[in-house]
Amino acid sequence: MSRLLSTFSARHLVFLVVLLAATIPLLLNIRLTHTASDETKHFYANIDSLPSGSVVLMSFDFEASAFAEIKPLAEAVLRHCFRQNLRVIGLSLFAEGTALGEQTLSRIAREKGKVYGTDYLYLGFRPQCTSAILAIGESLPKEFPTDYFGAATATMPVLSGVTNYDQIATVISITDGGMPTYWVDYAVTRYHARLQTVLTATMVTSFYPYISSGQIQSLIAGLKGAAEYELLLNESGGGGRGLLAQSVSQIAILAIILAGNMVGYLDRRRKWQ
Amino acid sequence: MTNRLAWIATLVTGLFMMAQYFIKTEATNAIYTTLLDYYQIIFAVSMIVGGIGLLKQHSLKVQRSSQQRGYSLITITAILFMVIVAVISGTGATSPYQWAFNNLQAPMQATTFSLLAFFVASAAYRGFRVKSAPAFVLALAAIIVLVGKSGFGEMISQQLPAIAGWVLNNPSTAAKRGILIGVGIGSVATALRVILGIERSYR
Numbered sequence: 524m525s526r527l528l529s530t531f532s533a534r535h536l537v538f539l540v541v542l543l544a545a546t547i548p549l550l551l552n553i554r555l556t557h558t559a560s561d562e563t564k565h566f567y568a569n570i571d572s573l574p575s576g577s578v579v580l581m582s583f584d585f586e587a588s589a590f591a592e593i594k595p596l597a598e599a600v601l602r603h604c605f606r607q608n609l610r611v612i613g614l615s616l617f618a619e620g621t622a623l624g625e626q627t628l629s630r631i632a633r634e635k636g637k638v639y640g641t642d643y644l645y646l647g648f649r650p651q652c653t654s655a656i657l658a659i660g661e662s663l664p665k666e667f668p669t670d671y672f673g674a675a676t677a678t679m680p681v682l683s684g685v686t687n688y689d690q691i692a693t694v695i696s697i698t699d700g701g702m703p704t705y706w707v708d709y710a711v712t713r714y715h716a717r718l719q720t721v722l723t724a725t726m727v728t729s730f731y732p733y734i735s736s737g738q739i740q741s742l743i744a745g746l747k748g749a750a751e752y753e754l755l756l757n758e759s760g761g762g763g764r765g766l767l768a769q770s771v772s773q774i775a776i777l778a779i780i781l782a783g784n785m786v787g788y789l790d791r792r793r794k795w796q
Numbered sequence: 797m798t799n800r801l802a803w804i805a806t807l808v809t810g811l812f813m814m815a816q817y818f819i820k821t822e823a824t825n826a827i828y829t830t831l832l833d834y835y836q837i838i839f840a841v842s843m844i845v846g847g848i849g850l851l852k853q854h855s856l857k858v859q860r861s862s863q864q865r866g867y868s869l870i871t872i873t874a875i876l877f878m879v880i881v882a883v884i885s886g887t888g889a890t891s892p893y894q895w896a897f898n899n900l901q902a903p904m905q906a907t908t909f910s911l912l913a914f915f916v917a918s919a920a921y922r923g924f925r926v927k928s929a930p931a932f933v934l935a936l937a938a939i940i941v942l943v944g945k946s947g948f949g950e951m952i953s954q955q956l957p958a959i960a961g962w963v964l965n966n967p968s969t970a971a972k973r974g975i976l977i978g979v980g981i982g983s984v985a986t987a988l989r990v991i992l993g994i995e996r997s998y999r
Contacts, residue, residue, distance in 0.1 A: 534918055541917045555947040560957065588909035589904035619905075622897055625889070651839035654832040661829050672888075713817070724945075731969040732976055747947065770947030776917050777942050780935065783921040 533786070537779055544775035548768040554752075555766050558745070563751040566719060566741040567603070569693065575608040577692035578685055580659075582626025582702070583615045584652075589699030589723050590623055595749035595761030596721045597627050597697050603756055605635035605688040610681050611643040614667070615703060616652040625671055640679040647671030652705050654749075660687050660714035693740070697721040703730055707738045724748075745769070803993040810991035851875060937963055 530687025559567070573579070581601070585593050604611050613628045615621040625645050632643045646667045649655035658666040663685055670676050684690055694716050696703045703720045710716035717740055720730060733739040743752055746769045751763025809831070816824040854868035862868075882893045924935045943949055944960025989995035 533921070537917050537921050537928065538914050541914050545913065553949075557947055557950060558959075574895075587897075588905035590902060591906055619901075622887075622889075622894055623902070626898075649836065650843065651836045654835035654839075658829065658832045658836075661825070661832075665829075669903075728964060728968050728972060731965060732973040735969065750947070767948045772913065773942050773946040774948060776846065776920050777939060779917050779921045780924045780939065784935075786923055787925040787927070 539572060540779060541772060544772045545768050548771045550765070551767070553767055555752070555770060557747075557750065557766070559751040559755050561750075562741070563743050563748055563755065565753060566743045566795050567755045569719060570600070570603050570607060570609075571740050573607060573609055573692050576610060576648055578610045578690060579604050580686040580691045580694045581611055581613050581624075581628070582670070582696045582698075582706075583613060583620040583627070583633075584692065584696055584698040584700070584702035585623070585723075586617060586618045586619045586699060587623060592723050592746060593697060593699060593721070594627065595741070595746065595765065596743060597750040599749055599756060599758070599762060600695065600697075600721055600743075601628065602635065602758060602760075603752070605631065605637055605642070606756075608642075612646065612663075612681065612685075612691075613644065614646040614655075615648045616655055616705075617698075618648055620697075621648040640674075641681055644676065644679060644681045645671045646676070652702065653709055656709040657713070658704060658773075660710060660716075660784075663687055663691075671746055679736055688714040691716065693717045693719055693720050697720060699723045699726065701726075701729065703733070703739060707733055711738050803996065807991055807993065810987070816993075818963065847875065847879075937967075 570579075581604075583597070605657040611628065611632075613624055627642060628645055629639075632639070637643055637746075649658075649666070655666065664677060664682060667676055670679075676682055679752065688694070688710060694706060694710060696706050696718065698720065699722070703718065703722075706716070706718050706720075711718050718738070719740050720742045722730065722742055722744040724747070727742065727744040730739055730742055734742060738779065743749070746762050746765040749760065751762070751765045753760045753762050804921045812824075812827065813831070823998050851872060854871050857868040858865055858872070878893060878896065881891070881896065885891045885893065887893045920938075924931075924938060926932045926935050940956070941960045941963055943952065944956040944958075944963075949960065986995065
């Protein structure tokens with residue numbers, strides 16, 4: 524057994540276990556019972572406390588590779604924003620996030636019966652994130668005279684009274700990388716913007732220091748975060764569907780770690796003998 | 797002479813950007829916003845230069861008929877295809893460019909990213925072997941966070957997610973904060989070296 528696991532086929536066995544752990548739960552219609560963490564409740568409360576008509580600047584700063592994990596989170600937060608009748612201004616500081624951000628924003632806006640230009644707006648992509656973040660601090664209408672589709676933004680009701688971060692209730696950076704660091708460095712530090720982040724699970728530890736320093740107000744992360752947010756919203760979505768698959772995969776990896784240790788121990792014992 | 801001019805431009809721009817953070821007048825704001833515009837323009841142009849460089853490098857590989865010739869041909873075809881369809885039909889929601897992005901690029905990237913799960917599992921199998929006390933602490937922390945943050949965490953014990961949260965919020969955040977402070981001090985030192993002309997990568 525030990526020889527079998529420690530040879531080339533052990534690697535294939537590990538791959539097979541992960542494949543089955545990730546795919547079989549997706550085929551089963553089972554929902555895990557769970558409660559929302561304090562982290563998710565805090566994010567939810569921040570959005571919930573915004574008065575109707577407040578402006579939310581939502582930056583879709585992710586690559587296509589992370590879309591499967593980011594999508595349920597982005598959708599849940601957008602549903603909450605539109606339910607609260609907040610004005611959502613979308614943009615992207617990542618070229619790849621541009622189209623995916625527009626598709627997600629438009630789909631949820633249509634689902635909630637929102638009107639483009641009045642309830643939401645998509646500004647598209649700006650190269651060089653540092654200067655774009657700083658330029659919004661000086662004048663958002665000047666930085667974005669036209670939207671993603673080439674229409675003039677000056678006359679759009681959604682931007683009425685919006686000049687810079689002072690009129691933006693919160694910035695939400697939806698990301699799979701280090702983009703919130705730039706938002707902290709240039710929007711929070713310089714212009715005192717209020718920042719929240721939506722992250723992939725692997726990125727979450729990178730941003731806890733910013734939470735405890737108060738530079739990021741709150742964050743939600745990964746499929747678990749999405750499932751918890753859907754629970755608070757009382758709506759079903761991709762987070763709840765994916766939670767079982769992700770949790771079973773995590774337990775499978777735990778079993779793999781234990782198996783690896785067992786094989787290592789047996790190998791060592793054989794050498795001693 | 798060119799080097800000296802580049803250094804003077806770096807020095808003046810660097811000192812101005814530092815000063816304007818504290819001195820807010822109409823004149824400094826106007827120069828600042830103009831510099832931000834140029835920053836974006838230069839970045840956009842650098843993307844074109846990067847694209848041309850990539851095409852040039854892969855064209856050379858094709859000409860030299862190296863073993864990776866096929867990959868280079870695919871790269872060149874993909875770049876030219878995306879540029880040409882974007883120029884001809886735009887990048888709108890129903891354009892061929894968008895179709896190619898949604899149906900080719902996005903699934904290919906998602907597929908590559910998904911492979912990570914398999915490599916992580918394979919690495920965990922080999923890497924988390926408890927052979928010493930520090931390795932035991934590492935494996936224990938990994939197991940607590942893995943189970944505590946999974947959907948089964950609170951089913952096993954109501955305390956487990958809280959313990960996982962403690963590991964993330966205390967030892968992990970403390971280490972991360974130390975790294976961030978180090979990076980911050982390093983960034984300031986590097987910026988000063990560039991402004992003062994000690995670091996001249998443009999030579």
